[in-house]
Amino acid sequence: MNSEIELIRSELDTVCPRITEEAVAGCCRELGAAARVFVAGAGRSGFMASAFAMRLVHLGYAVHVVGEATAPAFAEGDVLVGVSGSGNTSGTVRAAGEARRARGRVVAVTTDVDSELAAAADAVLLVPAATKNRAAGEAATAQPLSSLFDQAVHLALDAVCLRLAAEAGIDNAAARGAHVKTE
Amino acid sequence: MNSEIELIRSELDTVCPRITEEAVAGCCRELGAAARVFVAGAGRSGFMASAFAMRLVHLGYAVHVVGEATAPAFAEGDVLVGVSGSGNTSGTVRAAGEARRARGRVVAVTTDVDSELAAAADAVLLVPAATKNRAAGEAATAQPLSSLFDQAVHLALDAVCLRLAAEAGIDNAAARGAHVKTE
Amino acid sequence: MNSEIELIRSELDTVCPRITEEAVAGCCRELGAAARVFVAGAGRSGFMASAFAMRLVHLGYAVHVVGEATAPAFAEGDVLVGVSGSGNTSGTVRAAGEARRARGRVVAVTTDVDSELAAAADAVLLVPAATKNRAAGEAATAQPLSSLFDQAVHLALDAVCLRLAAEAGIDNAAARGAHVKTE
Amino acid sequence: MNSEIELIRSELDTVCPRITEEAVAGCCRELGAAARVFVAGAGRSGFMASAFAMRLVHLGYAVHVVGEATAPAFAEGDVLVGVSGSGNTSGTVRAAGEARRARGRVVAVTTDVDSELAAAADAVLLVPAATKNRAAGEAATAQPLSSLFDQAVHLALDAVCLRLAAEAGIDNAAARGAHVKTE
Numbered sequence: 001m002n003s004e005i006e007l008i009r010s011e012l013d014t015v016c017p018r019i020t021e022e023a024v025a026g027c028c029r030e031l032g033a034a035a036r037v038f039v040a041g042a043g044r045s046g047f048m049a050s051a052f053a054m055r056l057v058h059l060g061y062a063v064h065v066v067g068e069a070t071a072p073a074f075a076e077g078d079v080l081v082g083v084s085g086s087g088n089t090s091g092t093v094r095a096a097g098e099a100r101r102a103r104g105r106v107v108a109v110t111t112d113v114d115s116e117l118a119a120a121a122d123a124v125l126l127v128p129a130a131t132k133n134r135a136a137g138e139a140a141t142a143q144p145l146s147s148l149f150d151q152a153v154h155l156a157l158d159a160v161c162l163r164l165a166a167e168a169g170i171d172n173a174a175a176r177g178a179h180v181k182t183e
Numbered sequence: 184m185n186s187e188i189e190l191i192r193s194e195l196d197t198v199c200p201r202i203t204e205e206a207v208a209g210c211c212r213e214l215g216a217a218a219r220v221f222v223a224g225a226g227r228s229g230f231m232a233s234a235f236a237m238r239l240v241h242l243g244y245a246v247h248v249v250g251e252a253t254a255p256a257f258a259e260g261d262v263l264v265g266v267s268g269s270g271n272t273s274g275t276v277r278a279a280g281e282a283r284r285a286r287g288r289v290v291a292v293t294t295d296v297d298s299e300l301a302a303a304a305d306a307v308l309l310v311p312a313a314t315k316n317r318a319a320g321e322a323a324t325a326q327p328l329s330s331l332f333d334q335a336v337h338l339a340l341d342a343v344c345l346r347l348a349a350e351a352g353i354d355n356a357a358a359r360g361a362h363v364k365t366e
Numbered sequence: 367m368n369s370e371i372e373l374i375r376s377e378l379d380t381v382c383p384r385i386t387e388e389a390v391a392g393c394c395r396e397l398g399a400a401a402r403v404f405v406a407g408a409g410r411s412g413f414m415a416s417a418f419a420m421r422l423v424h425l426g427y428a429v430h431v432v433g434e435a436t437a438p439a440f441a442e443g444d445v446l447v448g449v450s451g452s453g454n455t456s457g458t459v460r461a462a463g464e465a466r467r468a469r470g471r472v473v474a475v476t477t478d479v480d481s482e483l484a485a486a487a488d489a490v491l492l493v494p495a496a497t498k499n500r501a502a503g504e505a506a507t508a509q510p511l512s513s514l515f516d517q518a519v520h521l522a523l524d525a526v527c528l529r530l531a532a533e534a535g536i537d538n539a540a541a542r543g544a545h546v547k548t549e
Numbered sequence: 550m551n552s553e554i555e556l557i558r559s560e561l562d563t564v565c566p567r568i569t570e571e572a573v574a575g576c577c578r579e580l581g582a583a584a585r586v587f588v589a590g591a592g593r594s595g596f597m598a599s600a601f602a603m604r605l606v607h608l609g610y611a612v613h614v615v616g617e618a619t620a621p622a623f624a625e626g627d628v629l630v631g632v633s634g635s636g637n638t639s640g641t642v643r644a645a646g647e648a649r650r651a652r653g654r655v656v657a658v659t660t661d662v663d664s665e666l667a668a669a670a671d672a673v674l675l676v677p678a679a680t681k682n683r684a685a686g687e688a689a690t691a692q693p694l695s696s697l698f699d700q701a702v703h704l705a706l707d708a709v710c711l712r713l714a715a716e717a718g719i720d721n722a723a724a725r726g727a728h729v730k731t732e
Contacts, residue, residue, distance in 0.1 A: 001203075016192060024188070044238070051227045051333065058328060069416040069431050144242070144344065144358040151337060159187035162327075163187050172317060172327050180439050248618050253614055254606075360622070367565060367567075368705075384550075511721060511728060521558070522554060524553075526553075538694060541681075545694060546592065
């Protein structure tokens with residue numbers, strides 16, 4: 001095995017076991033009750049949010065990425081999943097505020113339960129990894145910026161997808177039917 | 184720990200150890216010699232490619248995502264990193280052909296060394312995970328579609344970043360200086 | 367007035383009068399009967415397609431941009447609007463083929479009624495402007511590449527929106543209600 | 550001619566003549582002196598900004614779209630072109646602030662010389678069209694939301710491109726050489 005991958009996986013060993021059953025279940029409950037799902041995130045958090053959104057489409061959800069051309073305004077019954085390591089990214093926090101004003105619900109995916117994003121959220125999927133700020137108490141990492149957070153978020157949101165797929169009885173063949181043809 | 188994350192991590196245990204030192208080193212060598220780096224990928228592979236591109240910017244590379252508004256035409260000396268589980272995604276294969284016609288070089292990130300993308304590549308970063316096609320010989324997975332591939336690609340490309348950062352002596356503070364301000 | 371804008375508007379004088387009432391009406395008929403609208407385009411044609419998609423959302427349509435994270439697979443009853451000056455852009459032509467295979471319908475927005483895209487279409491919104499190929503018979507232009515086509519497409523697709531809004535009785539206040547809050 | 554296009558063009562007659570020679574020239578001067586050009590805009594203003602960015606690439610400029618994966622942090626010598634009808638769109642205003650803090654320069658493309666964006670700008674390309682706010686003094690329009698602004702911005706920014714191409718002696722063949730191959 002490549003040694004850098006080994007190191008990354010050992011860093012994930014310090015984070016993943018601290019993502020609780022209840023946090024994943026809480027996120028799934030919010031999504032299960034959603035009329036539509038919106039996701040928001042800046043930078044690499046945004047790419048993790050978009051990858052999550054795409055898989056939710058394959059599982060049959062009506063999904064929008066905040067900032068995409070085709071995203072409508074929030075409405076009551078919608079759920080926003082906001083991804084931000086620090087929990088203070090301005091565009092993501094602003095989206096959470098908009099969702100709440102429209103009587104939607106908010107799931108925060110963040111390292112910080114005391115952040116603005118978490119404060120605006122109905123449920124928090126706590127991912128206790130390092131952010132680019134290297135705040136006190138964050139997990140140690142040799143990787144630059146928020147890479148460890150991005151990786152742990154990727155696994156956590158795919159865990160949500162795996163549970164939702166199992167609950168709905170969607171196997172690979174069913175998901176392929178909803179997948180855009182790219183080949 | 185949430186049980187779905189545990190399952191995902193056990194699936195990664197079957198893939199990550201098979202990503203070789205030489206495959207990661209070969210990708211780093213190509214990038215180290217690149218005038219500019221281009222990345223290409225469709226769907227979730229595209230989001231992994233974009234997240235990789237963004238981190239390379241933080242490490243000081245000149246980077247473009249194929250299809251972005253600001254991506255110029257390929258030129259000699261450029262390196263394209265194409266990400267495709269099957270290695271046959273049409274847009275990604277076409278980008279590899281364009282890169283080669285312009286006398287650029289190509290790194291294929293794929294599960295299949297016999298694919299069109301790998302055939303067009305100067306170096307292959309083999310990530311032996313499952314694709315949505317569930318072809319014979321692919322790693323077993325309970326996850327829908329290419330999720331296992333996406334996760335392993337994420338870790339493999341971040342391993343490349345970690346090695347490039349170490350080689351160039353770029354620590355977190357230096358990477359933060361190149362990071363767009365989002366807060 | 368700035369002299370370059372004057373020149374651009376005089377070039378539009380040679381194109382816009384040749385966009386027929388029937389072509390705009392035909393596009394509106396297809397959209398009016400659509401379950402969902404998809405748009406596709408590469409490069410600047412893609413940005414015109416995305417701007418059109420966004421306005422259709424404000425008019426109450428369910429809309430997707432081909433290639434966006436949240437676009438599902440085509441299904442029967444969907445309408446694809448493909449924008450390509452030459453009518454031969456590979457990704458756009460491929461999307462039209464996918465739409466047809468799913469028993470969707472296709473509107474081609476192009477300069478060339480004999481192109482692959484037009485051949486795959488149920489309706490053609492002919493925009494007889496210059497493309498970057500400067501093929502025989504194209505409108506004369508002093509502007510680089512497909513700029514004249516992009517401008518004429520922008521006006522033609524906004525004409526479609528204006529007609530759809532009027533037909534549905536949607537005024538500015540109603541459209542604002544559907545608009546994402548950005549301020 | 551289609552009657553809606555005719556109406557749109559008559560609305561442009563009330564806006565385009567009021568875009569001054571000096572405003573276009575001032576924008577060109579800023580771009581001519583730029584190390585790199587950044588563009589920013591939300592919604593349809595963002596698509597106009599991206600289309601402009603893409604054409605600038607064809608004219609040989611180093612260009613980034615704020616929010617794109619590959620956009621680096623602002624630096625001294627960079628010029629940001631911010632597009633906002635109201636001039637108060639939060640993300641665009643924030644980008645202008647970031648550009649100034651980095652000692653870059655800012656060009657505002659807006660309807661409102663008294664807006665936050667214009668206040669932060671070194672040069673203003675005033676496009677006196679209607680915004681979605683229908684503020685007092687705005688041009689009259691039958692079109693929904695900011696469509697008239699978007700159209701006028703499109704022509705104004707293409708006027709900038711036409712002038713820059715002429716000044717640099719870049720004809721269609723030269724621009725094609727810098728164009729990504731899409732067919």
